[in-house]
Amino acid sequence: MDILQPGPVTVGTAPSASETTPGLAPEQLRELYSLMASVRFLDTSAVAWQRQGIIPGYAPELGQEAAQVGSAYALDLDCDFAFPTYREMGVARTIGVDMVAYMSTHKATWHGGMYDPQESRLAPIQAVVAGSVLHAVGWAHGQTLQGTPGVALSYFGDGASSQGDVHEAMNFAAVMNAPVVFFIQNNGWAISVPTEKQVAGGSVSARAAGYGMPAIQVDGNDVVAVYEATRRALDHARTGHGPMVVEAMTYRRGPHSTADDPGRYRSLDDERIDAGKDPLERLRKRMLADGIADDDFFAAAHETARSEEEAIRAGIEALGPRPGSEMFEFVFQETTPSLETQANRWREESDHA
Amino acid sequence: MLESTTATLDAAVEYAEVEHLSMQQALNRALDDVLTADPKTLVFGEDCGRLGGVFRITDGLQAKHGDARVFDTPLAESGILGMSVGLAMAGFHPIPEVQFDGFAYPAINQIVCQIARMNYRSRGKLPMPVTLRVPSFGGIRAPEHHGESLEALFAHVPGLKVVSPSDAHDAYHLLKYAASRPDPVIFMEPKSRYWQKGPVDMRDGGTLSGARIVRPGRHLTLVAWGAMVARCLQVAELAAEDGIDVEVLDLRWLKPIDAEALARSVGKTRRAVVVHEAPLTSGLGAEVAQLITQQCFDTLKAPVERVTGFDVPYPSGDLEDEYIPNIDRILLGIQRVLEYRRG
Known part of the structure; x- marks a missing residue:
């Protein structure tokens, strides 16, 4: 297991490494691999969809499959809630969100996606960098007030960690002892700016000490280590010990978005050297070595991923634009006379045209 | 808990x-x-x-x-x-x-x-x-x-x-x-x-959506909200001494604005002055003036006047009485509307 440095950046009441951490069963490891394979295939396909004109844009998460699948796999979907950014497709897939509804945001159907956030246990897709970190803290404090066992899992990146809201969120959470896990995917790049020009102090997790919070920095390309670190952090928060930081060190192997050109700020050689080991290949080798999967399993997993992507692509292609009336319908729960007037005029004028 | x-x-x-x-x-x-x-x-x-x-x-x-x-x-x-x-x-x-x-x-x-x-x-x-x-x-x-x-x-x-x-x-x-x-x-x-x-x-709040007429009048409508409502009531008392019957409309809801209440009041008085503390440019007075003009254009006796704060950062205490619309400035605004003659 590659949990890096649980020690140096750990303060307060971190769960000790000696705590019983039941290993993952073989079928769970197979499930993790299958999830990562599905996410990888859908992710790389989505870039192709953009090139083919099926969707106008996409933010790839290539290389971050282990960080996303491993962390989301640790959630208890009966009570926990995840707060994504715009790059958490792997989280959505892992917790079973309707993927056509999720990917619809990239079809430009609806900003937050078409899925039901409450039923999906996933907040709407968030385009404001660090926008949802405070929401996770508020939601988590709500669990304390209600006496419910839910933990908020807040996703953000090394770039977002520069935002003031992240400081406010960590401080609020620590002051209120809120059950929230701050899960940072440190993928090395905020569009074109590398982590070393973004994050002072060496890491995001190092900051946790200042808030009196424990932190784990973990190899974000090792899905088992990510799962284990997140599970520990969720347990820590769930058992009344307050917030915790998990920083998954990973690498954004693709561009920031389909509109980005990484060739302007890093070379292919840099990418090869810095990306580290491929998360899928790593788990595959480990499973083969441990004798818990064979070539037939991997072939079947890839075939499932392929047919899944086919179904999602068909769903996305079939997705027409929403009726224009929805622009007006969802502004308020209780609309206003002025908005009704505007909607009526829009209707008349668009009918006329 | x-x-x-x-x-x-x-x-x-x-x-x-x-x-x-x-x-x-x-x-x-x-x-x-x-x-x-x-x-x-x-x-x-x-x-x-x-x-x-x-x-x-x-x-x-x-x-x-x-x-x-x-x-x-x-x-x-x-x-x-x-x-x-x-x-x-x-x-x-x-x-x-x-x-x-x-x-x-x-x-x-x-x-x-x-x-x-x-x-x-x-x-x-x-x-x-x-x-x-x-x-x-x-x-x-x-x-x-x-x-x-x-x-x-x-x-x-x-x-x-x-x-x-x-x-x-x-x-x-x-x-x-x-x-x-x-x-x-x-x-x-x-x-x-x-x-x-x-x-x-405590039992009866009355109608809570929309604007509220706090003083009925026949000659001109003062539109205000917040602290400016009390000031406009003072202005109305002073204007009454000169025989000018001012209606004061407390807008209350600044979004949504009660456009119908504006039309009812100014449709009757045919003159309006909007008063607010906020700076003039792109203030809500512009929105109010447009809603009045749109609905009452044919009967208006004068353009809607605005008496507001200025396009300056809110000043220190020593100068705030110069900034916030005072009784004299509101009365002068009323005078400009009453004296308006079509060219």
Whole structure:
């Protein structure tokens, strides 16, 4: 297991490494691999969809499959809630969100996606960098007030960690002892700016000490280590010990978005050297070595991923634009006379045209 | 943590029909009633707990309702508003306070990008029943950023509603009304009026949506909100001595604006002056003037006049009387409208 440095950046009441951490069963490891394979295939396909004109844009998460699948796999979907950014497709897939509804945001159907956030246990897709970190803290404090066992899992990146809201969120959470896990995917790049020009102090997790919070920095390309670190952090928060930081060190192997050109700020050689080991290949080798999967399993997993992507692509292609009336319908729960007037005029004028 | 306070929820609230309260007391009573009636309500902000708020609006509420439901937050407005989003997602009805108007600026990102949009972004699945209380406007000789008028800024943001009471009665009832709505409401409290007493009919709030005529008149309509309503009433008394019968319309809701009330009033008086403390350019006076002109163009005797603050940063206390529309400036505005002759 590659949990890096649980020690140096750990303060307060971190769960000790000696705590019983039941290993993952073989079928769970197979499930993790299958999830990562599905996410990888859908992710790389989505870039192709953009090139083919099926969707106008996409933010790839290539290389971050282990960080996303491993962390989301640790959630208890009966009570926990995840707060994504715009790059958490792997989280959505892992917790079973309707993927056509999720990917619809990239079809430009609806900003937050078409899925039901409450039923999906996933907040709407968030385009404001660090926008949802405070929401996770508020939601988590709500669990304390209600006496419910839910933990908020807040996703953000090394770039977002520069935002003031992240400081406010960590401080609020620590002051209120809120059950929230701050899960940072440190993928090395905020569009074109590398982590070393973004994050002072060496890491995001190092900051946790200042808030009196424990932190784990973990190899974000090792899905088992990510799962284990997140599970520990969720347990820590769930058992009344307050917030915790998990920083998954990973690498954004693709561009920031389909509109980005990484060739302007890093070379292919840099990418090869810095990306580290491929998360899928790593788990595959480990499973083969441990004798818990064979070539037939991997072939079947890839075939499932392929047919899944086919179904999602068909769903996305079939997705027409929403009726224009929805622009007006969802502004308020209780609309206003002025908005009704505007909607009526829009209707008349668009009918006329 | 909530159980300890829910026991009091069914206690009957009995009041004399009309009480004489300051706006501060009326707001305090409104919060008390909302906390009593709705176990999902939470009241929080900087110094809102033990201290009872710097204006004492939350005085005694923590002692009565417990520190789980009435609490102090760290001193960070974005945190207060961002946390409100998550609490609303978890099913609560947050009533956060931003201590002074100018302190809303650090929270603008959460107000504009999150609170105002979450219902829309989630296709109505995540309503934001957040009532943000903002002690607003000038007139108390306070430091910088303690006298701002942000109504136009908030009213321009899709997804927000904005209201400002002008007296104790409306303060009591509008706050209870706002807190019971499923959409975010920016509740702008005219801090210079906190200590003015007035009759509050505790049982009957009257109509709580839309504008309210606070003084009927025949010759001209003064449109105002917040602290400017009381000033416009003074102006109306003085104008009456010269035989000018001024109607004063308290707009109350700054979004949505009660366009029909404007048409009814100015349709009758055929003249209008809008008064606000906020700067002139792109202020709500422009919106009000357009709504009047659109609806009353054929009968208007003169262009709608605006008497407002200036396009300057809100000045220091020594100069604020020069900035806020005073009685003389409003009277001069009335005079310009009355003397207008078509060219």
